[in-house]
Amino acid sequence: MALLQTRGLTARYGDSQALFGVDIALGQGETIAIIGANGAGKTTLLRTIAGVLRSDPGMVMFDGAEIGARPADEIMKLGIAMVPEGRKLFPSLSVEENLLIGAHGRKAAGPWNLDAVLDLFPVLKEKRAVPGTALSGGQQQMVAIGRALMSNPRVLLCDEISLGLAPVVIRDIYAAFPRIRAGGASVIVVEQDIGQAMKVASRVYCMMEGRVTLEGLPGDLSREAIHAAYFGAVA
Amino acid sequence: MNWIDTILQGVLLGGLYALFAAGLSLVFGIMRLVNLAHGDLIILAAYLILVIVSALGLNPFLAALVAMPVMFALGWLLQRVVLNRVLGNDILPPLLVTFGLSIVIQNALLQGFSADSQRIGAGALETASVDFGPVTLGVMPMLTFASAILVIVGLNQLFYRTAMGRAFRATSDDPVTASLMGIKPASVFAQATGIAMIVVTIAALYLGMRANFDPTIGPARLIYAFEAVIIGGLGSLWGTLAGGVIIGVAQTLGAAVNPEWQILAGHVAFLLVLLVRPRGLFPRAYD
Numbered sequence: 001m002a003l004l005q006t007r008g009l010t011a012r013y014g015d016s017q018a019l020f021g022v023d024i025a026l027g028q029g030e031t032i033a034i035i036g037a038n039g040a041g042k043t044t045l046l047r048t049i050a051g052v053l054r055s056d057p058g059m060v061m062f063d064g065a066e067i068g069a070r071p072a073d074e075i076m077k078l079g080i081a082m083v084p085e086g087r088k089l090f091p092s093l094s095v096e097e098n099l100l101i102g103a104h105g106r107k108a109a110g111p112w113n114l115d116a117v118l119d120l121f122p123v124l125k126e127k128r129a130v131p132g133t134a135l136s137g138g139q140q141q142m143v144a145i146g147r148a149l150m151s152n153p154r155v156l157l158c159d160e161i162s163l164g165l166a167p168v169v170i171r172d173i174y175a176a177f178p179r180i181r182a183g184g185a186s187v188i189v190v191e192q193d194i195g196q197a198m199k200v201a202s203r204v205y206c207m208m209e210g211r212v213t214l215e216g217l218p219g220d221l222s223r224e225a226i227h228a229a230y231f232g233a234v235a
Numbered sequence: 236m237n238w239i240d241t242i243l244q245g246v247l248l249g250g251l252y253a254l255f256a257a258g259l260s261l262v263f264g265i266m267r268l269v270n271l272a273h274g275d276l277i278i279l280a281a282y283l284i285l286v287i288v289s290a291l292g293l294n295p296f297l298a299a300l301v302a303m304p305v306m307f308a309l310g311w312l313l314q315r316v317v318l319n320r321v322l323g324n325d326i327l328p329p330l331l332v333t334f335g336l337s338i339v340i341q342n343a344l345l346q347g348f349s350a351d352s353q354r355i356g357a358g359a360l361e362t363a364s365v366d367f368g369p370v371t372l373g374v375m376p377m378l379t380f381a382s383a384i385l386v387i388v389g390l391n392q393l394f395y396r397t398a399m400g401r402a403f404r405a406t407s408d409d410p411v412t413a414s415l416m417g418i419k420p421a422s423v424f425a426q427a428t429g430i431a432m433i434v435v436t437i438a439a440l441y442l443g444m445r446a447n448f449d450p451t452i453g454p455a456r457l458i459y460a461f462e463a464v465i466i467g468g469l470g471s472l473w474g475t476l477a478g479g480v481i482i483g484v485a486q487t488l489g490a491a492v493n494p495e496w497q498i499l500a501g502h503v504a505f506l507l508v509l510l511v512r513p514r515g516l517f518p519r520a521y522d
Contacts, residue, residue, distance in 0.1 A: 052411060072414035081415070088412040092404040101401050105417010151417070 001064065003028045003186055004049070004080070004155050009059045009068075011041075011048045018044040020210045024188075026155065031177070031187040033201035035194050037230055041210040042190040043085055046157045049188075050082040051075035062155070077106045081153035085160045085190075087144040089132035096128040098143050102150030110152025111183040117146035120176050138169035145173070149180065156185045162193050174200060194226065208232055240370045241491045242484055247372065249463075249483030250380030251445065253476040254438035255456050256463035257386050258431035264470030265407045265427045266322060271333040274457030275340040276432065280306050280439030281448050282348055285355050295355045299440040303433045310432030314425040322424070337453065344450030355443035379441045383479070386434055387472045393430070394472075403427060407470075462505040468515030477516055481508065 002025035011019040019041050026032055034042045047053045049060055051072035060068035067075055076082075081102070089098050099117055118125045121142040127135060132143050141161055148156055162170040170193070177200055181187065191197040197204060198218040206214035206229035214221065214229030259273045270276075280302060287298035317336070321328035363374040394400035402423055406413040410420040442448060442456070459482060466481055467474025482501040489500020508516065 050415060052415070071419070072411075073417050073419045076415055076417040084412060084415065088409060090405045090408040090412070092408050093401060097401050097404075100398075101405050101413075101416050101418075104398060104402055104405075147416075 002026060002061075003030075003063060004188075005061045006045070006049065007059055007061065009045070009048060009055055011044050011053050011055055013044075013053075018210050019048065022207070022210070022212055024205055024212065024215075026186050026188055029181070029184070029186055030203070031181060031189065031201050032203045032205065033197035034188065034190045034205050034207060035192070035197050035226075035230065036207035037192070039209075040207040042207055043159055044210070045207070046082060046159050046188065046190055049075075050080060050157055073105055076151065079106065079108065079151070079154035080157065081106075081148035081151050081155070082157040083141075083144045083148045083159060083161055085163065087137075087140045089140055089143055089147075091131060091133045093132055094129050095124055095132050095135065095143055098132040099124075099146050099150055102147035103152075106151040106153075108152040112149040112152050114150070117149055120149075120179060121146055136169075138165050138173065141165060141169075141173055142176075145176070145180075149183070149185075152183075153185050156180065156187045158187065158189045160190055160192065162191060162196055170196065194230075206230055237369060238491075241487050243370055243372060244376070245484030245487035246480050247376035247380045247483070248487060249476070249480030250376070250383035251438070251441055251479070252459045252463045252482050253383040253479030254379065254386060254434065254441060256460040256467075256475045256479055257383070257390065257472060258434040258438070259457075259460045260464045260467070260470065260472055260475040261390060261431045261434065262428060263464065264472075265403050266424045267326070267407075268318060268322060268329050268424075269326070269333070271330060271457065272336040272340060272453075273333075273435070273460055274455065275337045275344075275453035276306075276310075276435050277439045277442060277456050278344065278448055278450060278453040279340050280432070280436045281355065281443040282344060282353070282450075284436070284440055284443055285353055288355060295357055295440060295444055298355075299436055302439075303436045306432035306436045307429040310435075311425045311429040314428035315421065318428070319421045319424055337457075341450050341453065348450060350449055350451070352447035352449045353443070354447050355440070357444040361444065375441070375445055379445070382437055382441065383476060386437060387476050390430075390434070390472050399426070459501070462501070465515055466505060466508045468518035471515070471517040474515060474517035478508075481505075 004026040006022055006024050009019055009022040022045055034045060036042050048055050051070055055068035057069050058066055062078060099114055123139060124142055161173060174196060189197060189200055201218060204216060204218055204221060205212050206226060208229060214225060259270060262268050262270055283302045284295060284298045287293060287301050288295055317332060318329060321332050360375060364371050394403060402418050406418055406420050406423040413420060462482055463475050463478035466478030481504055485504035486497045486501040490497035
């Protein structure tokens with residue numbers, strides 16, 4: 001049975017429907033990637049799973065329980081943590097405080113605590129007292145990932161973590177993923193960088209205009225199929 | 236005229252204004268809520284202390300301790316039941332609701348206590364003073380100022396040394412992302428308003444012991460509180476103390492020149508600071 005599953009998930013921003021019957025499944029210990037162009041609905045999907053956007057009952061199942069109608073703070077306490085697009089560090093909190101607040105709502109036993117996160121991203125050790133927003137983009141992304149890990153989540157939702165970062169920085173950040181997976185978290189990565197998504201994920205979903213247009217194992221998906229699912233036309 | 240004495244009296248008066256303003260600053264700093272009923276809530280707390288003193292025969296300071304949890308509960312409920320419903324991107328609904336609340340509190344107090352002036356008796360403490368060479372300072376003003384410092388130190392400790400304070404600041408920065416940390420913004424706002432009401436109770440204690448009060452004087456207290464908060468920089472607690480002291484000193488200096496200028500001088504000082512530093516003296520860097 002999937003650890004996390006959406007069934008015919010729909011979501012709206014006011015009168016505008018953003019998701020149209022999305023079905024995805026995440027297994028225990030698995031990493032899946034959601035790819036797609038801007039506006040495909042990837043971020044909306046993660047925000048709906050995380051509870052920032054509400055869905056109708058029965059559309060999001062976590063560990064056998066319905067969670068779609070719950071607010072974000074309750075979903076986080078169940079063990080679903082999110083690294084939001086744009087990092088969204090708290091400007092009035094230092095790096096250390098930004099990390100500590102990641103465990104505010106959920107103090108679960110597990111491999112991640114302040115020392116373990118600083119060990120995962122050693123560059124943050126000497127910046128602990130600095131305001132989080134004073135760091136470089138890559139370092140801020142490390143804080144955002146570390147903040148989500150602090151709650152020892154069962155599911156980690158990563159939204160566009162490579163956006164706006166230099167390739168060398170992206171490589172450093174993704175280098176942490178094997179340790180994150182080894183810590184027990186199942187991961188959903190939303191990425192526009194198809195190559196990076198293919199490397200990190202065991203399964204890939206492609207979205208377009210609020211719908212899943214392709215699903216499969218990275219090795220089984222042809223360039224043409226991805227292109228068609230991504231842009232809606234065969235190259 | 237003893238200028239040192241005048242300035243010191245103004246500094247001590249600033250402590251009272253800082254107490255008026257600290258709760259307002261706390262609430263505005265966390266949820267960007269401008270509470271137009273803040274002054275009336277101070278008066279409500281003063282009446283509550285008066286009732287406790289009269290009914291139980293307690294010392295006013297003990298009565299304030301009894302009133303604090305009652306006011307915390309009132310603030311918590313007010314936020315959960317009323318104010319959380321109107322918070323959002325539009326600042327007009329909370330302004331209208333708190334304006335209405337101000338009218339409701341004033342009229343309820345008029346109904347319950349009449350328009351007669353009241354005072355919380357503090358016995359010999361009201362007139363006690365200490366000589367410092369050429370300067371004589373009242374014990375009550377010194378207690379007020381010391382309380383203001385203690386309140387601001389306490390609030391700063393709460394903000395910067397506790398998990399609750401971290402949650403307050405994170406929610407103030409970005410309530411949506413804070414909810415992803417397991418924080419329930421509606422609860423944080425209710426706790427903050429509850430704490431602000433404890434500060435309001437302390438302000439009410441000194442207001443009631445130092446001067447007469449009646450149900451209609453809340454809005455004037457609100458103006459002093461606003462001015463102190465804005466002079467200090469929105470959301471800065473130490474700035475709020477500085478703002479209170481600036482208004483207090485301006486008022487006593489104005490009164491020393493001409494007694495009719497006391498209130499005017501405080502407002503002029505406020506306008507001058509606004510002209511020179513529109514964001515206040517100690518604005519938050521990331522606002």
